[in-house]
Every structure is written in structure tokens, then in C-alpha cells.
Amino acid sequence: xxxxxxxxxxxxxxxxILDFTRLGFGAQATLICGCLGAEVIRVESTRHPxxxxxxxxxxxxxxxxxxxxxxxxxxxxxxxASANRGGIFYKYNTGGKRSITVDARHPKGLALLKDLVAVSxxxxxxxxxxxxxxxxxxxxxxxxxxxxxxxVSMCGFGHSGPDVSHVTMGPTAQALTGLTxxxxxxxxPPAGWSFSYxxxxxxxxxxxxxxxxxxxxxxxxxxxxxxVSQLEPATALSGALLLDAMLNxxxxxxxxxxxxxRRLHPPAAPGGAYRAAGEDRWVVISCxxxxxxxxxVAAIGRPDWTTDPRFSSLEARLAHADALDELLETWxxxxxxxxxxHALQAAGVPAGAxxxxxxxxxxxxxxxARGHYTALGNAEVGPLPLEGVPFRMSATAPHTGGILHRGPxxxxxxxxxxxxxxxxxxADEVEALATEGVLx
Amino acid sequence: MSGPLDGIRVxxxxxxxxxxCGRLLAGLGADVVLAEPAEGSPSRAVGPFLxxxxxxxxxxxxxxxxxxxRSVVVGGDDADSGDGADSGDGADSGDGADSGDAGLLALVAxxxxxIHTLRPADAARRGxxxxxxxxRLPHLIVCAVTPFGQDGPWADYLADDLVLMxxxxxxxxxxxxxxxxxxxxxxxxxxxxxxALRTAATYAAIAVLAAVAxxxxxxxxxxxxxxxxxCSASMTEWHLMTYLCSGEIYRRGPHPTxxxxxxxxxxxxxxxxxxxxVFTRMLEMLEADDVAGPLSDPAFADPGHRARNxxxxxxxxxxxxxxxxxxxxxxxxxxxxxxxGVIRAPEExxxxxxxxARGHFVALPHxxxxxxVTYPGAPFVAHGSPWVMQRRPxxxxxxxxxxxSEWARPTxxxxx
Numbered sequence: 001x002x003x004x005x006x007x008x009x010x011x012x013x014x015x016x017i018l019d020f021t022r023l024g025f026g027a028q029a030t031l032i033c034g035c036l037g038a039e040v041i042r043v044e045s046t047r048h049p050x051x052x053x054x055x056x057x058x059x060x061x062x063x064x065x066x067x068x069x070x071x072x073x074x075x076x077x078x079x080x081a082s083a084n085r086g087g088i089f090y091k092y093n094t095g096g097k098r099s100i101t102v103d104a105r106h107p108k109g110l111a112l113l114k115d116l117v118a119v120s121x122x123x124x125x126x127x128x129x130x131x132x133x134x135x136x137x138x139x140x141x142x143x144x145x146x147x148x149x150x151x152v153s154m155c156g157f158g159h160s161g162p163d164v165s166h167v168t169m170g171p172t173a174q175a176l177t178g179l180t181x182x183x184x185x186x187x188x189p190p191a192g193w194s195f196s197y198x199x200x201x202x203x204x205x206x207x208x209x210x211x212x213x214x215x216x217x218x219x220x221x222x223x224x225x226x227x228v229s230q231l232e233p234a235t236a237l238s239g240a241l242l243l244d245a246m247l248n249x250x251x252x253x254x255x256x257x258x259x260x261x262r263r264l265h266p267p268a269a270p271g272g273a274y275r276a277a278g279e280d281r282w283v284v285i286s287c288x289x290x291x292x293x294x295x296x297v298a299a300i301g302r303p304d305w306t307t308d309p310r311f312s313s314l315e316a317r318l319a320h321a322d323a324l325d326e327l328l329e330t331w332x333x334x335x336x337x338x339x340x341x342h343a344l345q346a347a348g349v350p351a352g353a354x355x356x357x358x359x360x361x362x363x364x365x366x367x368x369a370r371g372h373y374t375a376l377g378n379a380e381v382g383p384l385p386l387e388g389v390p391f392r393m394s395a396t397a398p399h400t401g402g403i404l405h406r407g408p409x410x411x412x413x414x415x416x417x418x419x420x421x422x423x424x425x426x427a428d429e430v431e432a433l434a435t436e437g438v439l440x
Numbered sequence: 441m442s443g444p445l446d447g448i449r450v451x452x453x454x455x456x457x458x459x460x461c462g463r464l465l466a467g468l469g470a471d472v473v474l475a476e477p478a479e480g481s482p483s484r485a486v487g488p489f490l491x492x493x494x495x496x497x498x499x500x501x502x503x504x505x506x507x508x509x510r511s512v513v514v515g516g517d518d519a520d521s522g523d524g525a526d527s528g529d530g531a532d533s534g535d536g537a538d539s540g541d542a543g544l545l546a547l548v549a550x551x552x553x554x555i556h557t558l559r560p561a562d563a564a565r566r567g568x569x570x571x572x573x574x575x576r577l578p579h580l581i582v583c584a585v586t587p588f589g590q591d592g593p594w595a596d597y598l599a600d601d602l603v604l605m606x607x608x609x610x611x612x613x614x615x616x617x618x619x620x621x622x623x624x625x626x627x628x629x630x631x632x633x634x635x636a637l638r639t640a641a642t643y644a645a646i647a648v649l650a651a652v653a654x655x656x657x658x659x660x661x662x663x664x665x666x667x668x669x670x671c672s673a674s675m676t677e678w679h680l681m682t683y684l685c686s687g688e689i690y691r692r693g694p695h696p697t698x699x700x701x702x703x704x705x706x707x708x709x710x711x712x713x714x715x716x717x718v719f720t721r722m723l724e725m726l727e728a729d730d731v732a733g734p735l736s737d738p739a740f741a742d743p744g745h746r747a748r749n750x751x752x753x754x755x756x757x758x759x760x761x762x763x764x765x766x767x768x769x770x771x772x773x774x775x776x777x778x779x780x781g782v783i784r785a786p787e788e789x790x791x792x793x794x795x796x797a798r799g800h801f802v803a804l805p806h807x808x809x810x811x812x813v814t815y816p817g818a819p820f821v822a823h824g825s826p827w828v829m830q831r832r833p834x835x836x837x838x839x840x841x842x843x844x845s846e847w848a849r850p851t852x853x854x855x856x
Binding site: 009011012024032036051054055056057058059060087088090091156157158159160161162163164165166167168169170171172173174175176177178179180181182183184185188189190191192193194195196197199200201204205206207208209211212213214215216218219220222223224225226227228229231232233235236237238239240241242243244245246247248250251252253258259260261263264265266268271272273274275280282283284286288345348349350351352353354355356357358359360361364365366367369370372384385387389390391392393394395396 | 444445446460463464468485486487488490491492500501503504505570588589590591592593594595597598599600601602603604605606607608609610611612613614615616623624626627628629630631632633634635638639642643644645646647649650651652653654656660661662663664665666667669670671673674675676677678679680681682683684685686689690691692693695697699705706707709711713714774777778779780781782783784785786787788789790792793794795797798800813814815816817818819820821822823824825
């Protein structure tokens with residue numbers, strides 16, 4: 001009899017990931033596995049803390065106001081005395097991850113890490129290509145320690161190719177792969193993204209790589225190196241644009257593209273963001289079918305629009321989209337964005353408020369009802385509404401706190417416990433190793 | 441060579457919004473079959489089309505996300521693919537699980553994983569609810585991908601990608617900055633090509649892989665409930681934490697870009713937070729080009745001084761940019777260890793020698809058109825289990841007969 005949901009079974013229970021990832025991209029991959037039940041052990045350094053731990057915005061003391069991202073400078077970061085206050089760390093390190101600190105450059109530290117590799121299933125890292133090998137932990141070494149080890153490297157340009165030494169952050173990879181270009185109005189420079197979308201997407205594919213390694217090992221008994229870059233996961237995100245350029249000779253670098261919020265395939269009219277009541281408030285409306293159009297005109301009380309020859313069919317509405325948008329905005333602009341959304345949804349019209357972070361947290365009953373946020377903290381930081389994986393599984397429910405149901409770890413908080421549990425090292429021995437500087 | 445999902449049968453019945461999920465699973469070796477109505481899956485009607493001539497076998501949007509699958513035409517009148525993202529709330533429904541779905545049910549019975557985009561009520565009406573299916577097929581993994589998930593106050597709402605990008609928060613953070621009067625004269629912008637739905641499709645694939653791993657041999661399946669809204673809401677990196685930490689909301693505006701001598705732009709990040717070496721090497725680059733100006737003053741080695749005089753840093757970078765075309769500027773920055781990237785149009789990645797050297801692009805023959813088409817390939821390099829990519833996207837109904845006969849045999853599950 002296999003466990004059911006009531007048993008608290010988790011899909012990746014029993015999978016141990018020795019996790020050397022830093023910043024967002026790699027950490028996204030292991031947080032997904034952690035939420036699915038894998039045991040994720042972050043291997044960190046007190047001398048060189050993960051930048052994401054010491055980078056603003058900082059989590060303030062309860063009740064206090066913190067510094068905003070606009071103030072993000074090294075000077076501010078240096079002002080943060082703790083390695084546990086970097087806010088974005090808390091975005092990327094849910095999943096019940098544990099944290100140990102070991103100095104890989106100390107011979108005894110390296111030996112400890114090798115012992116941990118021997119009892120792990122997966123090793124993940126996101127350093128620049130070659131760094132991990134220089135530590136003495138290249139795939140050849142890992143393989144000698146444990147032939148069936150699954151090694152997943154996650155680095156901007158991957159571990160091979162002529163530009164292997166290039167460095168990326170999300171926005172770099174977004175620029176290089178066309179994603180920055182795909183956000184903008186015609187005739188203007190690209191507007192791009194204000195966040196590292198590809199840290200997320202790269203991390204999703206990192207999780208797919210970990211699962212690929214696991215399934216392949218089940219089947220063959222063999223380990224392997226899976227080399228994840230931030231570029232390859234992005235090429236499929238431009239959909240048909242590559243094919244249109246190649247086959248129809250229609251490059252997307254052209255005067256009338258990208259088309260802002262208008263979509264060419266399949267087209268919608270009206271389709272876009274419309275000004276709502278309030279300062280810089282917007283609501284999105286998207287009508288692709290005649291049913292949706294009739295729902296719209298009924299909902300806003302303008303049945304006369306249906307007899308206007310300019311709007312008699314989708315083709316006609318597309319041809320007169322500017323005029324239609326202007327008319328529609330006279331209706332939306334005096335109304336609350338949520339009022340518009342609910343009225344149109346009630347009439348069968350796809351519509352949605354443009355929500356910011358506060359809206360998602362405080363004004364989105366759907367996210368609340370779905371339990372999108374889980375309150376988790378640690379000994380230094382009080383409970384924060386944190387995110388895990390955005391899906392449910394009926395038999396192996398994911399948990400944002402992972403199998404341990406806990407919040408993101410303090411730097412090194414699990415060193416003693418992990419070395420004890422996995423390597424049988426006593427607390428006294430840990431103390432001695434710490435004194436020698438092995439655990440820094 | 442077989443992939444890690446070799447022998448796993450995946451049936452897709454979708455409204456065309458999450459075809460990318462099956463493409464990923466096919467790349468891992470799964471036998472992915474698209475169940476289509478006689479007129480074709482909705483994504484076959486989405487342009488652009490080959491040579492701009494519409495046709496069920498000519499949609500490039502369909503091609504992009506359906507490489508590696510097979511196609512089966514199922515059923516009669518009620519074999520539509522349901523009403524997922526944006527096609528009305530049951531408006532196109534039949535009534536009762538009629539005979540049209542018999543062929544579909546037979547395919548479901550032969551599969552390991554059933555991915556669909558049906559709302560709960562529609563799934564139930566067609567005898568495709570998880571409860572009904574799992575009673576007969578305990579091994580079956582069902583993955584339902586819907587705009588808002590199976591329940592909740594907005595569960596019946598409609599959404600296309602634009603609505604999902606708006607509600608999820610990506611859009612609020614993207615677009616042009618305000619005018620001199622502080623008022624935004626342009627709206628927030630959503631990226632083209634269905635990014636929220638692609639994220640949902642990717643998460644669906646992750647969940648399916650996890651469910652397959654857990655099921656192992658002879659184990660039970662389960663229901664995976666993917667909410668595209670939640671997927672969209674979870675992909676804005678620092679925005680939520682910034683609000684939680686500071687109470688501040690990010691307002692959209694310009695990002696650090698430099699315009700090269702050829703008028704093209706690069707994303708020009710100067711991530712001081714990574715350490716003092718970032719500025720040191722940037723200064724060497726600027727001095728080598730004689731454009732460092734005041735930055736050579738040792739005072740600039742202090743990050744606080746730099747932060748207070750960032751205009752000087754930026755002016756020096758602009759002087760550098762004016763001397764080099766964007767591609768060259770990108771490589772200059774990279775040589776100095778800066779995470780700079782030239783802003784390319786999507787199709788310009790086809791010329792990228794790095795991706796080419798990693799064997800990323802794969803040419804697949806389309807014999808019926810007497811041509812070969814290049815597709816983006818593996819999303820990562822798996823040295824032990826190479827990406828499976830031999831089949832071009834299927835013609836409508838191309839595999840109806842062969843799948844009916846192959847899938848009539850019980851599915852064989854992998855050894856655990």
C-alpha cells in the first residue's frame with residue numbers, strides 16, 4: 001500500500017541534494033526540489049557569504065521599516081551586519097533547505113565535502129565554469145567518489161562553448177536571447193523586464209535537469225553531468241518568432257514590432273491595458289471572439305457599438321483598434337480596475353487588473369484561497385509570506401517549507417546537525433573543526 | 441539512445457495554451473500523443489503560417505511547441521478540446537459524456553500521463569474527472585493546467601496570457617518610465633509570446649516528472665493541479681520581497697542600457713554588490729579606451745563615493761559606448777568580467793556561435809514540404825541522456841491508426 005496524501009508523503013522524499021548554488025538561478029532549481037520533498041543541503045561560506053544573503057532590500061526587525069531596493073549599494077550592503085537579512089534570499093531559499101558552512105579551501109573541509117558527496121544523490125552548483133573543478137570537485141572527482149552521482153551545473157553560458165567565460169545575470173541572458181527585445185512599443189527602444197525572469201526560467205529547467213538525472217539513474221543506474229545554461233532555456237520562449245523569421249523572412253526587428261500589449265497571433269480587439277481610475281492604475285481586457293465582444297458591449301452598456309460598422313467583426317475591430325481602444329478607455333478610466341475586471345468576467349470577457357506586489361499579497365482572494373503564500377521564518381527573521389511551487393499534487397502535496405516544514409535557513413545553522421546525521425561526527429568534533437577554521 | 445521517459449505515454453488534450461509542456465516531455469523521451477478534434481487542436485489555427493498561407497499543418501505557432509509529438513484525431517461532434525484559457529465558460533459544451541469521447545477514453549486508458557486544460561465541470565461532464573479516471577486507472581497521472589486552478593473564487597474566470605501577466609505582477613513592473621511631469625503616458629507592458637503560459641507549461645512538466653518519479657513501477661498516479669495565475673505570480677524575483685522589506689512598490693522605468701555607435705543597445709549591468717573587482721576591472725577597460733575621466737581618481741575605489749557620484753561612472757560608460765558598435769561593446773564588457781549583453785531580436789540567436797557550438801539548434805526534415813526546418817533544441821546539455829528530437833511536429837491525425845494499435849497494449853512502466 002503506497003502512502004496517500006494523509007501520510008504526508010512527498011514526491012522526492014529520500015533524494016539528497018548537496019547544493020552549492022548561489023544567487024537566484026541555481027537556487028530556484030533546488031527550491032523546487034525542496035518543496036517536492038528532496039533534502040536540500042546548502043553548502044555555504046562564512047567568509048564569502050552568498051551575495052543574495054547580504055544584498056538589500058533587508059528584512060527589517062518586526063515593526064521596523066527597512067531600506068528599499070532603490071538604495072541598493074555596496075555601502076548599504078556592508079552596513080548589514082547579518083548574513084540573514086537579504087530579502088531576496090527568502091524568495092529563493094524556501095523548500096526546507098538546510099545550511100552548513102564548510103571551507104572548501106581547507107584540506108579538511110574539502111575532505112568533509114567529499115564525504116558528503118558520497119552520501120548524496122545530486123550535487124548542484126552555479127559558479128562560473130571551472131570554479132568548482134578548481135576547488136577539487138570537478139565531475140571527474142565526484143564520479144570517483146560516487147559513480148552514480150548526478151551533477152547539475154547551472155551557469156550563465158554553461159560549461160562548454162567559445163564564450164564559456166562570459167558572465168551573466170538574468171538581464172544579460174534576457175538581452176542576448178531576445179526576451180528584452182520582446183517587451184516594448186513599436187518605434188521605441190526595448191523596454192525589457194525589471195526583474196530576472198531568466199533566473200526563474202533557468203531554475204525551472206535546472207529542476208527538470210535534476211529530475212532527468214534522477215529518472216535516468218533509476219533506469220540505468222548511471223549518473224551524469226547535466227550542464228544547464230541560462231541561454232538554452234530561453235530560446236523556446238520566443239515561440240514562433242524564430243520560425244517566422246527563418247521561413248517567412250519576417251524578422252522581428254522591424255518598424256512595427258514588438259506591438260506593445262497587442263498580440264498578433266491570435267489577435268484580440270479590444271486587446272491591451274486600459275487606464276482605470278486612480279494614479280497609474282490599469283486593467284487588461286482581451287476579446288478574441290464575437291461572444292466575448294457581445295459580452296463586453298452588454299456589460300458596459302454600449303449595445304450601439306455592435307451596430308457600428310467599424311466594429312462589426314473581429315477583422316473590422318482589428319482594423320479600427322485605435323478608435324476602439326480610445327472609446328473603451330473612456331469607460332474604464334473612471335472605474336476601479338477590479339470593478340472593471342469583475343464586471344467583464346461576469347459577462348464572459350477575459351479581463352484582469354494590473355496587479356503589483358502589494359496587490360498580489362493583499363487584494364488577490366484567489367492567491368489567498370489557493371494558499372499561495374506560507375508564513376515561514378527562522379530564528380532571526382519572523383514569519384514572512386513566502387512562495388514555493390505554484391501547483392498542487394493530490395498524493396504528494398508539495399510544501400513551501402519542504403519536508404521539514406521550515407523557513408529559509410540561517411547561515412550555517414545546520415552544520416552540527418548535518419555533519420552529525422550524515423557523517424557521524426560528534427558535536428565535540430564539530431567544535432574542534434570549527435576552531436581549526438574548517439567550518440568557515 | 442532512449443531518454444529518461446522512454447516508455448512513458450503522455451496524452452495531451454489541450455486548448456493550445458500549454459503545448460510546450462508536452463514538447464519538454466517528448467524531449468526527455470516520452471511518447472507524447474496529442475488528441476485532436478477533426479478540425480485540429482486550437483493551436484493549429486494560430487498564426488503565423490508557413491508562407492502566410494493558413495492551414496492545419498502550416499501553423500508555425502503549432503510547430504514551435506509540438507516538436508516530437510504524434511497526432512491522433514479522436515471522436516465526433518463533442519471531441520473539442522474543451523474551454524481552457526479563453527474560449528468561454530462551457531459555451532461550446534456538448535451534453536453528457538457522449539460517444540464522441542469513447543475514442544478519447546480508450547487513449548486515456550492506455551496512457552501513463554494525461555495532460556488537459558479542462559475546467560472541473562467540463563472534465564466531469566466528459567467522464568474525465570480525476571475521480572472517475574483514477575477509479576479505473578489507479579496508475580494514471582492527470583495534470584490539469586487551468587488559468588486559476590481547480591478551485592477558489594476566480595476558478596471560473598477567463599484568462600489569456602495578457603490577463604495572466606497583468607494579474608501575476610510581471611506587467612506592473614515592465615514598461616517605460618514616466619514623463620517629466622511624473623505621469624505615465626504609456627501602459628505597463630507584457631512580454632510577447634505567452635510567457636505566463638510558458639511558465640505554467642514548464643511547471644506542469646516539472647510536476648509530471650516528479651509524479652512519474654514517485655509512482656515508479658506499479659505505483660499510483662495522482663492529480664496535478666496547475667494554476668497559471670500562481671505560476672505567473674511567482675516569477676517576479678525581487679518585487680514581492682522588496683515590498684515586504686520596505687513597503688515600497690517598484691514603479692516601472694528605464695534599466696541600465698548603453699547605446700553603441702551603431703544605434704543598437706546593450707544591457708549594461710555594473711553589479712557592484714558582487715565585489716570590488718567589478719569596479720577595478722571596469723576601470724581598466726575604460727582607461728584602456730581613454731574614457732575613464734574622473735574615475736581614475738582613487739576616491740572612486742570607495743563604493744560609497746561611487747554611489748554618490750554615479751553620474752560620473754555612467755558618463756564614462758557612455759563615452760565608451762559611443763566608440764563601439766553594440767556587439768563589440770558587449771564583448772568588451774564581458775572581457776572585463778561585466779555581465780553585459782547585447783539586446784538581440786529573438787531570431788538573432790540563430791547566429792550565436794556559442795549556442796551553435798553547444799549543438800543547440802536541430803534541423804528536422806518536413807518531407808511532405810520537401811524542406812528542412814531548424815528548431816531550438818535541448819534546454820540543457822545532458823551528457824548521459826541526450827535530448828530526444830527526431831520527429832517534426834505532427835500532421836493532423838498523422839498517427840491515428842498506429843497509436844490506436846500500439847496503445848491498445850497496456851502501458852509498461854519503467855523499473856524503479
